[in-house]
Structures are given as C-alpha cells and as structure tokens.
Amino acid sequence: MIQRDVIVIGAGAAGLFCAAQAGQRGRSVEVLDHAKKVGRKILMSGGGRCNFTNMYAAPENFLSENPHFCKSALSRYTQWDFIGLVNDYRIPYHEKTLGQLFCDDSASDIVSLLMSECKKGGVTVTTRCEITAIEKLDDGYIVNTSLGQYQCESLVIATGGLSMPKLGATPFGYKIAEQFGLAVLPTRAGLVPFTLPPELKTPLAEISGVSQKVRAGCVNTSFLEDMLITHRGLSGPAILQISSFWEGQDVELDLSPEEDLHADIQQARQNQPNQTLKNYLATRFAKRLAETLIEVLSFDNMPLKQLNEKQLSNVADTLHAWKVRPSGTEGYRTAEVTLGGVDTNALSSKTMEARDVKGLYFIGEVVDVTGWLGGYNFQWAWSSAWVAAQYV
Known part of the structure; x- marks a missing residue:
C-alpha cells in the first residue's frame, strides 16, 4: 500500500497544475493516469502551440448551470498569474487575436513547465495506471489500480470530459461523482463543427x-x-x-x-x-x-x-x-470541450471540494463549467486546480 497525502487522477492541465501547487505546499502528491504520456490534449491544442489562456478571461466567458460558480476561482488565480508563471519560465508567446495567447514554439513548453512545477513540489507522476476501484475510508480513500493500492487523505478528480476519445477521454470522472452521490448534468459536445x-x-x-x-x-x-x-x-x-x-x-x-x-x-x-x-x-x-x-x-x-x-x-x-x-x-470525436458534467451545486466554489464528501475534489473540464474558444478552458483548468491545491 502506497501512502500519499493527495492522489490526483488525471495528468492533464488541471491535474498536473493542482498536483504541483499542492506539492509545493508540502503535501506528498502522486498523479495517476491511464495514458502512456502526460498532457496529450495540451500537446495538440492550438494547432500544437497551446492557447494557454486569454488576456480577457472573465466569468461571462463561461457556460454553466450556475454562472456564478466560476467567479471565486477565476478571481483568486487569474490569467495574469499564469502569464507570470509562463514569463518565469521564459516561454516565448504571442497574442494571436482577441486576447488569445499562444506559445511561439510548441505546446510542449507548457507541458515542460507543468512537469518542472511538479518536480519542484516533489510530485510523483505515474502513467499507464488503470484505476479499478475507489473506496471511502473514515479519514480518506483507497485507490485500487493496476499497479497496486494507494491510500490518501484527499482525492482530486481531474479526468476531463468526453471530447476527443482518441486522446483517451472517458466518462470515468462522472462515474466517480455518481458513486459518491454527486449529480452529473447531461453532457454534450461543445466548440464543435x-x-x-x-x-x-x-x-x-x-x-x-x-x-x-x-x-x-x-x-x-x-x-x-x-x-x-x-x-x-x-x-x-x-x-x-x-x-x-x-x-x-x-x-x-x-x-x-x-x-x-x-x-x-x-x-x-x-x-x-x-x-x-x-x-x-x-x-x-x-x-x-x-x-x-x-x-x-x-x-x-x-x-x-x-x-x-x-x-x-x-x-x-x-x-x-x-x-x-x-x-x-461532429460530436465528441472533434469537439474541443464537453458541456455539462459534475453539478456545481455539489461543490464548494471556494475549494472545489464535494460539499457532502470530505476530501473529494473535482477540477477542470469534468465540472459543469465550459469556456468559450480562445484559451478560456485552460484558464479554468489553472484556476480550479490552484484553488483546490490550497485545501487538499
């Protein structure tokens, strides 16, 4: 049995960023993902250059059954905070149009930034790891995987939505929400031809x-x-x-x-x-x-x-x-995002923790918050990940 303070399921934008921030707070963190490599959706985003945020990101650029839910996270970790981090890593970028910021060179620059941040926080990132079952304990969780058992106090679900199944998208996050009694709103393809x-x-x-x-x-x-x-x-x-x-x-x-x-x-x-x-x-x-x-x-x-x-x-x-x-x-096959997802009424907008399930957090696209085209969904990933990381 491997003991960690925090297990993050999903090695995408939200999962890696949350893990890095939590690790840098001194928590012992491991990221688990079923894919062969991390950040696959990041790598192909923006034509391979990753539209990593938008200078004009604001709550009105997001769709949700509760349009107020995203306000807290977006105000506490803003686009300027992430732009500052990109500048710290000296990643060259440009504004393409309408506030959309892209890497000059490659989306891999953003993945490298996230992995460097994880390294700073002493985070372990484990790929090719299938989750077979999750059990609730009085003071945490048991995560059963193809690589053995993990025990943690805090469990973060950052599994994304259903868009682009070829990149490994699955309904896993929604199933975990339902297992623990959280409502999941109907999903459909968004930002799609x-x-x-x-x-x-x-x-x-x-x-x-x-x-x-x-x-x-x-x-x-x-x-x-x-x-x-x-x-x-x-x-x-x-x-x-x-x-x-x-x-x-x-x-x-x-x-x-x-x-x-x-x-x-x-x-x-x-x-x-x-x-x-x-x-x-x-x-x-x-x-x-x-x-x-x-x-x-x-x-x-x-x-x-x-x-x-x-x-x-x-x-x-x-x-x-x-x-x-x-x-x-064209459906989830080519959709950039998934609308709907874990009902925000079941989560704290301050912490992203499930209101009725202590230690269970949902961040990023798996939640019913969907941004416009143009870097807004990455900003939601960074903001929701950051706030959860302060509490896990």
Missing part, C-alpha cells in the same frame, strides 16, 4: 476550404469571427463558438457583418446596372462562394437593373440573416 442536411451539405462540400467572416448567432448570443466551409458542414471559430449555445434551433449567419449590403447593392445597381447578381456577389465574397450562394439561396441571377427594389432588398436581408438549421454536430 456543425454537420448539415444533404440539401446544404452537398453544394457546400463543393467549396470546402472557403472561409468567410460572419456573425453567427442563436439564443440571443452571437460571435463575429471566421466561418470555414468543410466537406461535412460548417466550422471555424464563429461556428465553434456558437455550437456551445446551440440546442437544435436555426443558426443565423450574417455573411456581411461589417458592411450594409442594402446600401451597397443599390449603389452597385446605379453604377453597374448590367452587372449580374452573381458578378456583384463575387465582388463581396469569394467567387466560388458567390456562385454557391446563388444556388442554395435560390436567387435570380439577372442583371441588377432587372431586379426590383423588393428583390434587391430580399437578397440583402437573406445574406445578412441566413438561417441555417444544422443536422447535428
């Missing part, structure tokens, strides 16, 4: 790879970013963002969010009355997109002078508010 019904998918697949700046909206929320047309449907930052809010309804796409097409198309008719609608649209969009829009939106491709006011207005209205009903999403 949309799939489309055949009548849209087929023509759009022909122009796979075309990108367009849009404002994508539903449920009184919208995001102004790029949309990417794929052979399966729609992706790109605007689509990934709105996917977390989507529950089966229409998504409204403003294809010209920064220009008034009503005025522009009237001006074009005056200046070039013989120009066809397709050729006009090709001055505003990529040529292939313009041609496809004519087809899928059933516009009459006539010279502008032959289109009356009502027809021109309809073209502008439609392009500013194209209603698309996705057939679904």
